[in-house]
Amino acid sequence: MNTDIELRIIFDSNVFDLILDRNVAIDLIKRKATLFTTNVQWSELMNVPNEARRTALLNVYDSLKMTKLFLESGIWLDAMRWDDDQIWHDNLTEDFKTLVGNSKPGNNSMDAHIGEIAKKHNLILITRDESFGIRGNRLTLHTMTFDHFIQSISDN
Secondary structure, three states, X not given: OOOOOOEEEEEOOOHHHHHHHOOOOXXXXXXXXXXXXXXXXXXXXXXXXXXXXXXXXXXXXXXXXOEEOOOOOOOOOOOOOOOOOOOOOOOOOHXXXXXXXXXXXXXXXXXXXXXXXXXXXXXXEEEOOHHHHHHHHHOOOOEEEHHHHHHHHHOO
């Protein structure tokens, strides 16, 4: 890996499961990439029904020490938890509208929010939803599978 290139990363919510289940070294991730998040990922983790699993995932989330970025489009979804710092948005951006419907059913709006922020801030979206990654790339969103990301940071 060329250390002159900064990896600016945002994780799809499903990636936290992979980090936990594969016992990926959080220090390695933090050393090799600048990490960002939104209220979407935190909300999805807070909604995990199994308390032990939710706690473990939130520990991974907190350990990564990510910089929070604010959402740009209509943020009031039923599954979204309140974020006191978030500015209220009723409108949907064109990027959000373009990204809705390009991920697995049930995750469309949440994934569109994450993708919208990734595109706006020129971040690489790491996901295990391969179809969302392929479609996102077609929509000029930079995506990478989790396995490719881990390989790229481990090659050094």
